[in-house]
Amino acid sequence: xxLVRAIGQVALAVLNTVGAVSLFALRGLAALLTGPWFFGxxxxxxxxxxxFSLPVxxxxxxxxxxxxxxxxxxxxxxxxxxQIMPQIVALGITRELGPVxxxxxxAGRVSATIAAEIGAMRATEQIDAMRTLxxxxxxxxxxxxxxxxxxxxxxxxxxxxxxGIAGGWLVATRFLDFNxxxxxxxxxxxxxxxxxxxxxIKATAFGFIVALMGCYYGYTAxxxxxxxxxxxxxAVVAAAMxxxxxxxxxxxxxxxx
Amino acid sequence: xxxxxxxxxxxxxVLALAAAFLIYxxxxxxxxxVRRGYEVSxxxxxxxxxxxxxxxxxxxxxxxxxxxxxxxxxxxxxxxDLAIDxxxxxxxxxxxxxxxxxxLGGVHVAVAAGGSPEDLKPGGEIENxxxxxxxxxxxxxxxxxxxxxxxxNED
Numbered sequence: 001x002x003l004v005r006a007i008g009q010v011a012l013a014v015l016n017t018v019g020a021v022s023l024f025a026l027r028g029l030a031a032l033l034t035g036p037w038f039f040g041x042x043x044x045x046x047x048x049x050x051x052f053s054l055p056v057x058x059x060x061x062x063x064x065x066x067x068x069x070x071x072x073x074x075x076x077x078x079x080x081x082x083q084i085m086p087q088i089v090a091l092g093i094t095r096e097l098g099p100v101x102x103x104x105x106x107a108g109r110v111s112a113t114i115a116a117e118i119g120a121m122r123a124t125e126q127i128d129a130m131r132t133l134x135x136x137x138x139x140x141x142x143x144x145x146x147x148x149x150x151x152x153x154x155x156x157x158x159x160x161x162x163x164g165i166a167g168g169w170l171v172a173t174r175f176l177d178f179n180x181x182x183x184x185x186x187x188x189x190x191x192x193x194x195x196x197x198x199x200x201i202k203a204t205a206f207g208f209i210v211a212l213m214g215c216y217y218g219y220t221a222x223x224x225x226x227x228x229x230x231x232x233x234x235a236v237v238a239a240a241m242x243x244x245x246x247x248x249x250x251x252x253x254x255x256x257x
Numbered sequence: 258x259x260x261x262x263x264x265x266x267x268x269x270x271v272l273a274l275a276a277a278f279l280i281y282x283x284x285x286x287x288x289x290x291v292r293r294g295y296e297v298s299x300x301x302x303x304x305x306x307x308x309x310x311x312x313x314x315x316x317x318x319x320x321x322x323x324x325x326x327x328x329x330x331x332x333x334x335x336x337x338d339l340a341i342d343x344x345x346x347x348x349x350x351x352x353x354x355x356x357x358x359x360x361l362g363g364v365h366v367a368v369a370a371g372g373s374p375e376d377l378k379p380g381g382e383i384e385n386x387x388x389x390x391x392x393x394x395x396x397x398x399x400x401x402x403x404x405x406x407x408x409x410n411e412d
Contacts, residue, residue, distance in 0.1 A: 054272060055270075159275045162275040163274065163278070166274070169278075178322075181324070181340065184282050187282075189309065
């Protein structure tokens with residue numbers, strides 16, 4: 001009986017969280033649709049979430065592209081198919097690694113920041129103060145971050161795709177005797193629009209997840225400084241797990257199309 | 258705020274690198290553009306599964322890649338463009354043959370250097386070619402011989 005109770009407790013807690021996050025997301029969407037909108041905040045978040053993530057995303061992408069190229073070269077070499085490497089690298093980067101790695105870097109960088117920011121405001125009762133001054137914290141804090149992440153992550157993914165393929169190209173032409181021109185041509189001839197677009201659709205969803213997790217755990221933080229720390233940890237972990245899970249689901253759908 | 262400036266600069270550097278590579282890709286990936294390595298062409302009766310990116314070799318050593326495979330609409334021969342390492346000069350009477358890397362694997366272009374004192378010019382054509390051997394066609398002929406010769410099977 002105790003076992004059943006324990007299992008039930010866990011299940012209820014999970015359901016509870018899922019429901020709370022969904023309600024939180026719906027509230028965010030409602031606030032987004034009805035306004036008023038804080039465009040200054042949106043611009044500030046766009047630069048913080050988007051522009052200042054460029055160095056991290058770029059570095060991740062170039063090393064991933066380079067390592068991917070080397071490994072696929074080795075794997076292809078096992079059945080004399082090294083020459084297919086540019087195509088596989090391009091496909092892997094655009095469909096999968098570009099969006100996922102950009103999203104993971106953003107989860108580490110942005111989810112934590114958002115959760116800590118909003119969590120600290122919650123802990124110091126600034127959110128309540130805001131409400132007293134009849135500024136809706138949802139519209140002022142949550143909506144700009146959600147919108148900024150949803151806009152920024154696809155753009156970052158475009159940069160990550162480009163730099164990732166450039167990383168593979170660099171290794172292939174410097175160390176693996178690929179012809180630079182042929183490499184680029186093979187990539188361009190092989191890649192279809194859908195490869196890039198499906199990655200960008202994924203990135204849009206990941207952007208929403210990243211900002212939503214940060215906002216949710218920050219907004220619901222409790223218990224002072226420790227609560228804020230816990231909130232940012234939870235935000236990063238939850239964002240990363242949701243990114244992987246939704247990535248699989250979306251890949252599954254896209255592969256059926 | 259000084260750290261912020263460095264980050265801003267890094268952001269622009271990343272954007273600039275991505276833009277530079279994109280411009281390079283557009284210039285090269287388009288149909289006209291600068292290319293490294295000189296191009297020569299060869300016409301084959303049958304290229305089999307030869308695709309852009311396949312190796313071009315002399316004596317088993319890689320000297321370039323196949324950059325384009327297209328069909329000559331007049332002669333119905335396969336027109337293959339090869340990008341050759343500029344340091345390798347091929348004699349003008351070299352011959353090209355499409356051979357398999359392995360029994361079922363991909364194919365590559367093997368070039369046999371000729372003896373002519375003149376070099377093959379960029380944009381020139383390798384005249385002496387031998388296309389891919391249709392392995393399954395050969396097997397089919399042995400298993401079930403046709404009275405008339407199979408046009409796909411050339412020597």
